[in-house]
Amino acid sequence: MRNLIILIYFFSFVFGYGQKSKLSAEHYQKVRKAFRQKMPDNSLAVLFSAPIRNRANDVNYIYHQDPNFFYLSGWHQPHSVLMIYKNPQTDDGGLYYEKIYVPERDVYMEMWNGKRYDLEQVKQLGFDRVAERGDFKSEIQSLDRFDKVLMFEFKNDIRAQKTYVFKDNVRYKVDDPNDLFDLKAAFREAINFPNDFNRLAYSAYQKIMEADEQTLDSVMEVVKSIVERDSLLIDDEIIKDFLKEPAQGFYKEAKRKTVSALRKSNFDIETLALIMANLREIKAKNEVDLLKKAVAISVVGQIEVMKAMHPEMGEREIQGIHEFVYRKYGAADEGYPSIVGAGENGCILHYIENDKEEIHNQLVLMDLGAEFYGYTADVTRTIPANGVFSPEQKALYQIVYDSQEAAINAALVGNSFRTIYKLSYDVVAEGLQQLGIISEPSEAKKYYPHGLSHHIGLDVHDPGNYGELEADMVITVEPGIYIPENSPCDPKWWNIGIRIEDDVLITKDGPVNLSAGAPRDFEGIEAMMQQESALKDFILPDIKTLIH
Numbered sequence: 001m002r003n004l005i006i007l008i009y010f011f012s013f014v015f016g017y018g019q020k021s022k023l024s025a026e027h028y029q030k031v032r033k034a035f036r037q038k039m040p041d042n043s044l045a046v047l048f049s050a051p052i053r054n055r056a057n058d059v060n061y062i063y064h065q066d067p068n069f070f071y072l073s074g075w076h077q078p079h080s081v082l083m084i085y086k087n088p089q090t091d092d093g094g095l096y097y098e099k100i101y102v103p104e105r106d107v108y109m110e111m112w113n114g115k116r117y118d119l120e121q122v123k124q125l126g127f128d129r130v131a132e133r134g135d136f137k138s139e140i141q142s143l144d145r146f147d148k149v150l151m152f153e154f155k156n157d158i159r160a161q162k163t164y165v166f167k168d169n170v171r172y173k174v175d176d177p178n179d180l181f182d183l184k185a186a187f188r189e190a191i192n193f194p195n196d197f198n199r200l201a202y203s204a205y206q207k208i209m210e211a212d213e214q215t216l217d218s219v220m221e222v223v224k225s226i227v228e229r230d231s232l233l234i235d236d237e238i239i240k241d242f243l244k245e246p247a248q249g250f251y252k253e254a255k256r257k258t259v260s261a262l263r264k265s266n267f268d269i270e271t272l273a274l275i276m277a278n279l280r281e282i283k284a285k286n287e288v289d290l291l292k293k294a295v296a297i298s299v300v301g302q303i304e305v306m307k308a309m310h311p312e313m314g315e316r317e318i319q320g321i322h323e324f325v326y327r328k329y330g331a332a333d334e335g336y337p338s339i340v341g342a343g344e345n346g347c348i349l350h351y352i353e354n355d356k357e358e359i360h361n362q363l364v365l366m367d368l369g370a371e372f373y374g375y376t377a378d379v380t381r382t383i384p385a386n387g388v389f390s391p392e393q394k395a396l397y398q399i400v401y402d403s404q405e406a407a408i409n410a411a412l413v414g415n416s417f418r419t420i421y422k423l424s425y426d427v428v429a430e431g432l433q434q435l436g437i438i439s440e441p442s443e444a445k446k447y448y449p450h451g452l453s454h455h456i457g458l459d460v461h462d463p464g465n466y467g468e469l470e471a472d473m474v475i476t477v478e479p480g481i482y483i484p485e486n487s488p489c490d491p492k493w494w495n496i497g498i499r500i501e502d503d504v505l506i507t508k509d510g511p512v513n514l515s516a517g518a519p520r521d522f523e524g525i526e527a528m529m530q531q532e533s534a535l536k537d538f539i540l541p542d543i544k545t546l547i548h
């Protein structure tokens with residue numbers, strides 16, 4: 001009985017909403033128009049909202065909308081579907097190019113989880129058509145009229161959800177018939193998505209379709225490399241045929257079979273990602289404004305920690321100061337789990353335990369970013385807990401700094417991601433060689449094992465083509481050196497991990513470092529660490545005195 005009561009009274013975290021958008025209906029209409037222009041002829045794109053993810057028992061993780069879905073819709077609620085049509089559709093209301101399906105009003109559920117919207121209110125957000133999610137299943141029966149249905153591959157992390165219905169004033173807990181699980185199941189059926197779908201075989205088939213006398217050799221190479229990733233594919237009839245002696249023209253037969261196999265279904269799981277990368281890598285002015293705000297908030301976090309840091313502080317407290325500053329400025333979340341690693345922990349690239357209490361005079365690597373209305377910063381500073389870099393720390397720090405300078409200065413329209421990476425790598429390799437830590441440039445990869453740059457936006461690792469830099473991209477520039485214990489060099493270098501990461505707006509007039517407000521050079525950091533902290537009078541009681 002007691003359990004039952006607990007279940008009834010604490011049924012409070014099952015639904016949930018993400019953050020609302022700050023951008024206008026007109027912004028999203030423009031984005032969807034640009035999206036449509038890139039769609040293939042007679043295609044339909046179907047995007048689903050993010051699933052609600054369970055944390056434990058009846059508590060879910062805070063809801064975060066899927067960034068592609070949010071980018072095109074600005075819609076923050078779960079169990080929703082967005083359809084965008086290349087060609088106009090018609091109904092009683094005339095022509096339309098898009099339709100969004102959203103959760104229906106439900107007074108009881110809204111009491112627990114907050115307000116849902118009337119369809120009329122959703123329409124104000126700029127959509128051509130708005131419908132309740134329950135209509136989705138019946139309206140997707142005839143998708144074979146499209147040449148292509150653009151979609152992302154299904155993931156397996158969606159659970160069925162419960163809801164309540166009332167009969168004669170009695171409340172019953174039932175399976176929600178139109179949760180994301182059901183909406184996706186109906187869609188799978190409508191597009192004949194095979195139960196045994198194999199992503200790699202699909203990629204191989206797409207490639208085989210490109211084969212002709214000229215491209216045959218290169219296509220063969222790609223298909224062979226795909227087969228190497230899943231040896232079972234060698235038994236796939238089409239792939240087996242294709243890889244037979246090419247001189248005998250077997251590939252034409254394989255192509256014919258591929259066409260007929262693919263014709264049975266019209267879904268396409270590659271084009272949507274390409275379109276999204278093309279759109280999202282270039283930021284609109286209002287997106288840049290939100291990114292600037294996210295970065296500025298993260299910069300204040302770094303500065304406040306520089307001022308407040310002392311050798312008795314633990315990693316968790318440092319993390320807390322950053323995140324407190326984010327909330328103070330209205331950022332609802334971090335864009336990714338905060339990384340605060342002292343000493344050896346700084347050598348773990350995505351260290352998120354943040355539970356070391358004894359830091360003393362170690363270097364502390366702090367990689368954190370505020371997420372402001374969906375847009376996330378990604379800023380790293382590495383500072384000495386005692387306020388002064390040791391000679392070894394300083395020597396390595398200067399190399400990372402010079403490497404970053406070289407890359408930022410070269411972050412010009414027309415230069416490639418590859419070019420700026422190479423510049424930064426060469427500085428690190430030369431510096432490590434001069435210190436006697438490595439003996440030839442290729443060994444630097446061991447201590448600088450990651451890439452230099454990625455786009456930021458609604459994702460911390462935003463999609464893009466990663467070719468040449470263009471105006472209105474916002475990218476990170478983040479070289480690092482990490483020398484874990486037992487590395488083959490003088491032990492005085494061990495357990496030093498350094499990354500300096502800034503967020504850079506690419507413009508036709510050159511790079512603009514949006515996070516330059518947080519000191520980057522060691523003199524600037526040491527000077528900032530001398531300044532008085534805003535938290536100096538924030539003294540809490542010793543917790544031991546409160547535990548009896």
Ligand code: GLY
Pocket residue numbers: 336367378460478501
């Ligand atoms: N914070 C993750 C990264 O720097 O890419």
Ligand code: MN
Pocket residue numbers: 367368378379380501
């Ligand atoms: Mn980072």
Ligand code: MN
Pocket residue numbers: 378454476478501
């Ligand atoms: Mn980064």
